[in-house]
Amino acid sequence: MSNYAPTERDPLIQDATLRPSMQEGNEEEEEEVLIKRPGPLEIPRSTRYGILAGIWVATFLSSLNTTLVATLLPTISSEFQRSHQASWLGTAYLLATCTFTPLYGRLCNAMGRRGANQAAVFFAALGTLACGLSGNMELLIAGRFLSGLGGGGIFTTSTIIVSDMYSMRSRGLTQGIQSVFNSLGMGLGGPLGGFISDRFGWRWAFLLQMPLFFISFVLTSWHLNYVTPGKGKSTLDVLKRIDYWGSATLLGSVGSCLIFLSNRFNDERPWDSPSVIVPLTLSILLAIAFVVIEIKISPEPVLAPFLLKQKIPVLVGISNFLVANCNFSITYFYPMWFQTVLLTSASTAGLHLMPNCVAISLGAVFAGWAMHHTGKYRTLNLTFGIFPFIGAVLVSTMRRDSYPAQLWLSIIPLGFGNAVVLQTMLIALLAHLPRDALAVGTGFGQLFRGVGQVSGVAVSSAIFQSVLDRELRKRIHVPDANEMISKIRHSATLVSTLPPAIQRAATESYDVALRAVFITAAFSTLTAYLVRLPIPDKSLEHSDESRPSPSSTPSSTTTSSTATPQASEPPSDDEGEEISKRVKRPVLKTSGLRPRRLSTYESADGVMDLESDRIGGSARR
Structure with a gap:
């Protein structure tokens, strides 16, 4: 019989795996x-809530920075006298988000959940600080890129952490609450940025975020300490397994495509210009190189090849791309309609996004609640997945003499429906993957969503500028028409100061051009709905919690x-x-x-x- 007795230094609950019960007669x-x-x-509820608070504060800031610059562009471009580069403040952030977001699924497994999340928060905070302190447009664009590098990782790491702590069925509700912070950030970005810029200067729209980044970092440092077993590797081994070449070719391909679209449609350079041919060719070649590297070369590709062979992940990826394309097309151009057609102020135009913000929040929570209680997602998707198409059509039919209800509420079906779609598609993707592929699958879905966000802004901008130029040339026939058209195209705030006759021509041209963007977004979301139809339902049980x-x-x-x-x-x-x-x-x-x-x-x-x-x-x- 053992004479061993516990002491006050022994833990109250021993690891039963490693300490079998003592029995008489054993050696x-x-x-x-x-x-x-x-x-x-196994973590206490208070610890879990502390983790959620930390990651959701960062999620709010990441979403806020996505739309923050929309109302800051006129002020910033006036200060630096670089209006031709102003659009890059939006695309630089989205380009970094699209390119580096998939890596965080990998980093979560290499560095740990806390390490990957805090790395994302650090880069986002550093980029935001650089934006607030920048002395020229180049540094500001670089800061936006760095901020996007962290911002995309914040969302992916937050999703993976929630997946750790909750079962498949319960995490839908939790991720719905997370989407509230996401939608609040996107909805408040424009109005809050304009409000702070008008009263304190545009730099404070960035600098005032720093205390919240610090709070997020402290909360995750204090609470995010749970463990997942596995055999750790050295730092050198981790660095060797990151997909550098895949990320570089993806960055180069998407970046070159943005340069091509900007040079061809924003600057109106001819098709045979080297500044158009070279980036277009480079974009295609790098896209091919990216696919080859992911399929044949990279040891741990950001675009998992085995997922490309499965129906459900591919359909979810295509849906994510089209939904994000529609979302960002309307989000970036919807306020412009009120500024250039109704000639409202930037602050008022930004406020028209608030119903969308509320709708996204309600849609995300509703989808999470419904999946949590029913254990199903397909019916939700089939019912509410058509809402974004209805919303986009309503937005495209707005006129100067439309009723206020249409002007304020048309966007609600779009926000509510897309929130439900994104929630159900995330759960559908995770439900059809083995548990050892959840992190990789999350990064896979975010890659398509990120590319869709960038293309939503870039392609819509190309369509908008092309149609606007055509419509302005139809309506303006003054002696200095070319110079006048160029000024109107590159300065939305100029429209309200034009003589009545030219102003009318400008507002009508903007109306037609923006309607083309909204109609394109409507077709995009309708296509996404058709793509999702073959995705089957799968029961979501509380198996993880038993x-x-x-x-x-x-x-x-x-x-x-x-x-x-x-x-x-x-x-x-x-x-x-x-x-x-x-x-x-x-x-x-x-x-x-x-x-x-x-x-x-x-x-x-x-x-x-x-x-x-x-x-x-x-x-x-």
Whole structure:
């Protein structure tokens, strides 16, 4: 019989996996015992709420910066005298978001959840600070790019962290609440930016965000300490496995496409101009190189090749692209309609986005609540997925003499429907993937969404400028018509100061050009609805949350569907830190009994750890 007795230094709950019960007659021996930190499903509620608060503050700021510059462009371009570069303040942010967002699914598994999230927050904060302190347009654009590099990662890491802490069925409601912060940021970006700029100067629209970034960093530092087991790798091994070439070719391809669209349609350079041919050719070649690298070369590609062979991930990716294209086409050009057609102020034009903000929030929460209570998502998608098309059509039919109700409420179906679609498609994607591919799948979906955001702004801008130029030339026939048309095209604020006759021609031209953008967005979202029709339903159960108490019997635990032979191996921190201290304690051998585990979920805690040699999850499979 062992004479071992616990002391006040012993933890109240021992790791049942590594310390079997003591029985009389067993031989006593010395063994190292690991005292481990809890997994994501075992953390206290207060800790979970602290984590959510930290990641959601950052989510709000990331979304805020997406639309913040919309009302700051006239002031910034006037100060730096660089109006021809002003559009890059929006596209630089979205370009970085599109290019680097997929990497964070990888970094979550390489650096750990906290490390990846805090890296994203750091880059976003540094870029925002650079924007506030910039002395020229070039530094401001660079700051926007850096801010986008972190902003896209904030959303991906937040989604993965929520996926860790909640079951498939419960996380829909939680991610719906997260979407509230996302939509609040996007909805308040324009009006809040204009309000701060008018009263304190445009720089303070960036600088006032810094305390909130600090709060987010502190909250995740304090609370985000749960562990997922897996075999950690050295920093050098992690760096070797990042898809540098894939990210570089994606950045080059999308960036070259933006330059082509800007040179051809914004600056009206001819098709045979080298400044048009070179970026177009380069964009195509780099796109081909990106696909080859992802399929054949990269050890851990950002665009997982095995997902490209599966129907559901591909359909979700196409839907994400088209939905994001529609969202950003209307978000960036909707306020302009009020400024150039109704000749309202920038602040008033920005306020017209508020109904969209409220609709997105309500739609996200409703979708999460409905999936949580019904365990289904297809009916939601079929019912509310047509709403964005209805909203886009209503927006495209606005006129100067339209009723106020149409001017303020037309955008509501668009925001509500797209919020439901994005929520249901995220859950549909995750539900059809194995647990060891959730992080890679999340990055996969975000890649298509990011490219859609960039193309939504860039392609819509090209359509808008092309139609606007054609309509202005139809209506303006004064002696200096070319110079006048050029000024009107590149300065929306100039319209309100024009002589009555030219002003009428300008407002009519803007109306036609913007309607072309809205109609294109309507076709985009209708196509997305048709693409989603083949996606089947799949029951969402609380399987992740069913775990026994520490006092469960060995038989009840070992028969669990999540039990695996690897479950009894000691876990290691996926953040690269030492997660447990080793202490010498006498333990007794037991014969004929398999060791108990503290939780049946323990064997699945490392499913998103791509660095694990025991558990799968490679993007290349």
